[in-house]
Amino acid sequence: MFSLRADIGIDLGTASVLVYIKGKGIVLQEPSVVAIDKNTGKLKAVGEEARQMLGKTPGNIVAIRPLRDGVISDYEITERMLRHFINKSAGRRFFKPRIIVCVPSGVTEVEKRAVIDASNQAGAIKTYLIEEPIAAAIGAGLDITQPDGNMIIDMGGGTTDIAVISLGGIVVSRSIKIAGDKFDEAIIRYMRKKHSMLIGERTAERMKINIGTAYKRTKEAFMDVRGRNLVTGLPTTLKIGSSNMEEALYEPVTAIADAVHSVLERTPPELAADISNKGMVMTGGGSLLYGLDKLISERTGTKVTIVEEPISCVAKGTGKSLEWIDMLETSLITDNARR
Incomplete structure (x- = not known):
């Protein structure tokens, strides 16, 4: 049967957004980053294109991550980012989509309401929430x-x-x-404290992926890290090993x-x-x-x-829960009728 509505599941993550469309699977996976022109307020880039701009923008353009610690930190930017991703993945539809968004298990009612409102303003006719562990x-x-x-x-x-x-x-x-972002912050602090080197978020993330470790490796891994020497103020390169990363990440992994x-x-x-x-x-x-x-x-x-x-x-689980969205609709209609 032909449907004019796209039921959508969204993993609204601090680091990335994944969109699942019923019947199609995961159709979009992009970083949760938005680049905005401060002078005009216009979106310059969203997702991977905006992530490439982190730490590299001129004064009039700012690259923002509108979600922090699993919750919305900038409501307006989150709404605009969501609208962009929904339109990009589902296109224009005759009917507005029903959307399920997953949230951390520890979020407050205020934080839940912010997610629902942002999703509805971005184009959903109805928004449901599912906890991330489920x-x-x-x-x-x-x-x-x-x-x-x-x-x-x-x-x-x-x-x-x-x-x-x-x-x-x-x-x-x-x-x-405490998760991936805190790992990056711990690496940045370690490089500043132990090696007097200033590195950016993207470099810290590459170090985490390539040589990061929580448990002693059987074979040491190394990586050339480029940053700015805090003593001389000049660009420099250091060879860093996985044993250094084990020390850097000790607190968050513990x-x-x-x-x-x-x-x-x-x-x-x-x-x-x-x-x-x-x-x-x-x-x-x-x-x-x-x-x-x-x-x-x-x-x-x-x-x-x-x-x-x-x-x-998590995105797959959110997508699979779309199978029960009609049951949710029915139970809500029944409950309202009883009232």
């Missing part, structure tokens, strides 16, 4: 409807969401604002391991037994940091598995 579990292919304990660790750019799920709901959870440990401590014993048997599942781009799964496994004594496509896992 979406991650669905995307990972876990059957969360059964009375079994499933533990999800979802690490994005702004937040790490840790949750124990059973019977379709979250039993115990914790959301901390905080994440401690958060996982605290969730396990609060988990009911029957569900803890299930988790001990099945292990934990890690999703999100932050889970790709070398050795993080080994560190958590060593600290908790529980097996940790990283899903095949961790970056797109």
Whole structure:
């Protein structure tokens, strides 16, 4: 049957936005960055094109990341970014789309309302929210409807969401604002403190991807890092090893391991037994940091598995939940009729 409406699932992440269209799958994956001309207020670039401008713009152009720590920090820019991505991925439709957006498990009611309002203003006829651990579990292919304990660790750019799920709901959870962005900040601080070198966000991100480590590597990896020497003020290049990155990232990765440990401590014993048997599942781009799964496994004594496509896992789960959007609509109509 032909449909004039596109039902859309959006993983509105601090680092990137992924858009899933029902019947098509993931159609867009772009960085959550917007470049704006300060003089005119016009959008100069959105997504990957804007990310290339980070730290390289002239005075009249500013590259902004409108989401910080998993929530909206600049409402107007987020709305404009969302409208751009919705139009780019779904095109012009006769009817406005119904949209499901995933949010961290620890967001407040005010933060939820900001997401709903931004999505509706960007072109949705109706916006639903789904918590990231639930979406991650669905995307990972876990059957969360059964009375079994499933533990999800979802690490994005702004937040790490840790949750124990059973019977379709979250039993115990914790959301901390330590994830990929905090890794980058820790690397920048380390380079400034230990090597008197100033580097940018993009360089720190490349270091995290190429030589970043949370657990001692069997073979040392190296990378040439370019930045500005804080003593001479001149450009310089240093050879940095993965053992340096292990030192730089010690605090944030330890905080994440401690958060996982605290969730396990609060988990009911029957569900803890299930988790001990099945292990934990890690999703999100932050889970790709070398050795993080080994560190958590060593600290908790529980097996940790990283899903095949961790970056797109939450978006896939959000997209799969679109199958139930008609049920949500029906239940809302029924509830309203009863009132």
